[in-house]
Amino acid sequence: MRIGIIGTGMVGQTLGSKLVSLGHQVTLGSRTKDNEKALAWAAQAGPDGHAGTFAEAAAFGEVVLNATGGTVSLAALRAAGAEHLGGKLLIDLANPLVFDADGQVTLDPANTDSIGERIQREFPEAKVVKALNTVNCALMVAPDRLAGEHQLFIAGNDADAKAETVALLGGFGWPAEWIIDLGDITAARATEMMMPLWLRLMRKFGTAEFNYRIQQAK
Amino acid sequence: MRIGIIGTGMVGQTLGSKLVSLGHQVTLGSRTKDNEKALAWAAQAGPDGHAGTFAEAAAFGEVVLNATGGTVSLAALRAAGAEHLGGKLLIDLANPLVFDADGQVTLDPANTDSIGERIQREFPEAKVVKALNTVNCALMVAPDRLAGEHQLFIAGNDADAKAETVALLGGFGWPAEWIIDLGDITAARATEMMMPLWLRLMRKFGTAEFNYRIQQAK
Numbered sequence: 001m002r003i004g005i006i007g008t009g010m011v012g013q014t015l016g017s018k019l020v021s022l023g024h025q026v027t028l029g030s031r032t033k034d035n036e037k038a039l040a041w042a043a044q045a046g047p048d049g050h051a052g053t054f055a056e057a058a059a060f061g062e063v064v065l066n067a068t069g070g071t072v073s074l075a076a077l078r079a080a081g082a083e084h085l086g087g088k089l090l091i092d093l094a095n096p097l098v099f100d101a102d103g104q105v106t107l108d109p110a111n112t113d114s115i116g117e118r119i120q121r122e123f124p125e126a127k128v129v130k131a132l133n134t135v136n137c138a139l140m141v142a143p144d145r146l147a148g149e150h151q152l153f154i155a156g157n158d159a160d161a162k163a164e165t166v167a168l169l170g171g172f173g174w175p176a177e178w179i180i181d182l183g184d185i186t187a188a189r190a191t192e193m194m195m196p197l198w199l200r201l202m203r204k205f206g207t208a209e210f211n212y213r214i215q216q217a218k
Numbered sequence: 219m220r221i222g223i224i225g226t227g228m229v230g231q232t233l234g235s236k237l238v239s240l241g242h243q244v245t246l247g248s249r250t251k252d253n254e255k256a257l258a259w260a261a262q263a264g265p266d267g268h269a270g271t272f273a274e275a276a277a278f279g280e281v282v283l284n285a286t287g288g289t290v291s292l293a294a295l296r297a298a299g300a301e302h303l304g305g306k307l308l309i310d311l312a313n314p315l316v317f318d319a320d321g322q323v324t325l326d327p328a329n330t331d332s333i334g335e336r337i338q339r340e341f342p343e344a345k346v347v348k349a350l351n352t353v354n355c356a357l358m359v360a361p362d363r364l365a366g367e368h369q370l371f372i373a374g375n376d377a378d379a380k381a382e383t384v385a386l387l388g389g390f391g392w393p394a395e396w397i398i399d400l401g402d403i404t405a406a407r408a409t410e411m412m413m414p415l416w417l418r419l420m421r422k423f424g425t426a427e428f429n430y431r432i433q434q435a436k
Contacts, residue, residue, distance in 0.1 A: 111324050
């Protein structure tokens with residue numbers, strides 16, 4: 001499958017490399033065509049890894065992943081172009097983190113809105129599925145780094161798009177039964193709002209390699 | 219120990235009954251002295267269970283638990299009286315849930331503030347510890363209803379008050395090593411912001427008897 005990734009940071013690169021290793025073709029998109037990180041990634045990714053602009057990556061992908069920081073996601077997706085996103089599964093991994101001068105991290109938006117919802121509203125023809133934003137990218141593509149079962153959460157308005165997302169996550173090593181469908185795209189608020197806890201835990205543990213397991217009554 | 223509970227709902231009553239069963243003396247406080255739920259609870263709780271006003275419960279307790287809904291907690295604690303809270307451990311269980319007409323549940327405050335912080339700011343002489351607000355009250359007092367380890371989170375500015383909270387939770391059946399100290403009271407934001415996920419999970423599972431387990435790398 002051809003996959004476009006919007007964003008060239010560690011998340012985009014990690015996902016891109018895993019997808020290439022699984023036999024997919026990947027274009028990593030950045031704001032400018034000469035982005036050094038994207039070019040370096042493509043150079044080592046082999047013939048199935050490409051670099052391009054946001055628009056080129058979105059046009060290339062049958063599926064598009066938003067791996068930008070949440071506070072710049074809408075600008076990046078505008079540059080990618082609504083005409084390249086319509087009708088496609090758009091997996092949104094973003095968390096809208098704002099790092100304040102006082103050391104606090106807040107979300108923008110939060111509580112009454114989410115990045116996932118904003119993307120769906122601005123690109124109504126895209127099939128937005130919120131996913132993967134609750135785990136570190138090393139775990140995204142290798143859930144067996146943790147012992148036993150642990151959870152991912154998905155949210156979105158289109159059942160087929162969510163099923164396609166679950167299948168893609170299966171390729172990363174996530175059993176379908178570990179993935180909890182929280183409902184429509186407004187549930188993106190719930191997973192984005194887990195970030196303050198996640199950041200506290202990361203600071204406490206000194207590692208990003210942890211995840212949530214939901215335990216139910218015996 | 220003498221414990222004052224602010225709030226007469228299911229959370230307050232469940233905690234009160236457990237505390238009485240553990241040999242503590244409990245006064246359940248309500249807005250008015252003739253609150254029927256509080257009087258009925260005290261009648262069946264035996265000689266160690268009492269009912270009274272918010273102020274009477276706070277004055278009675280060597281430790282005070284805030285078991286009111288988060289949107290009314292400050293009003294209830296003002297009625298309880300700063301003079302009855304100063305110097306005491308004040309365990310805050312509140313979540314500031316606002317149920318909107320459109321079926322969405324939001325928090326007020328959220329993200330840049332929390333009920334835990336607001337209480338600590340308004341009652342600077344109290345030793346506020348945020349705890350227990352991430353689990354259903356049946357689990358609060360019986361963590362063994364779920365199989366295996368699962369987590370509670372605490373936050374607060376006073377290390378001794380947190381240690382005292384951990385000891386009290388131990389009486390409820392929570393091993394100290396299951397409880398994660400997230401830091402100062404601003405971390406109350408993190409646990410209050412887990413509520414949107416919790417509510418989605420509750421609707422999905424059809425039960426409130428679940429909890430989070432944090433899994434770390436092997």
